Amino acid sequence: MDTYLDNGSAYEDILSGIQECDPRGAVCCTDETVFSLAKVVLVKEKIPGITLQLVDEQGYAIRQVSSKKPSQDRPSDSHLSTRQTAVIRALEKVMSHCRKEGIQLIGYSDELVAMPVVVRPDDVSPAVALDVETHGVYRGADSLINTDSDQA
Structure with a gap:
């Protein structure tokens, strides 16, 4: 709060x-x-x-x-810069605001959508889901795995 x-x-x-x-x-x-x-x-x-x-x-x-x-400035095992870590913290704050406003974020393959938490899982449809513009930053794990296996 x-x-x-x-x-x-x-x-x-x-x-x-x-x-x-x-x-x-x-x-x-x-x-x-x-x-x-x-x-x-x-x-x-x-x-x-x-x-x-x-x-x-x-x-x-x-x-x-x-x-x-x-000592909290940057974990020694992190590969992120201080600025990148600050961006992640800002994203976490946005996620906290989503939770407070009753918004859930759901990953569908390579898409990220937002919808009200009151929507039951069996009622999920494009009509209630709002596509989130991720600017190419969000990618589903399947696409990473498929890309890695394609290059092998």
């Missing part, structure tokens, strides 16, 4: 909001001054695992920062 900070929040109010934040949520604010002060609070208080978002009037994130321990 996200925690929202009031406009004009003071250091102590921000610290309290950060400490009350659900680990799967974010600390959100609509005021740029509060956002800047909240970043200072995160650094000064050395609080890891917090996502801070500056959101617009509709609740969409305009800017986002996350605090973490130095």
Whole structure:
């Protein structure tokens, strides 16, 4: 669950909001001054695992920062750059928003579709499924296996 900070929040109010934040949520604010002060609070208080978002009037994130321990920066066995890892974290946040809004993402071979969670598996049809534009990033595992066996 996200925690929202009031406009004009003071250091102590921000610290309290950060400490009350659900680990799967974010600390959100609509005021740029509060956002800047909240970043200072995160650094000064050395609080890891917090996502801070500056959101617009509709609740969409305009800017986002996350605090973490130095050892959390990048797993040693990862082949992803820090920027690529940040993109994955943003994608995970989108997935969290999908869950909150009752949207499920389903892989169909090489396609990815979205539909309401209230749709029963036996009612799945193109009429209720919305194709997700993956820009070629999403590929089904079958296509990877078939490509590998074709090259052998």
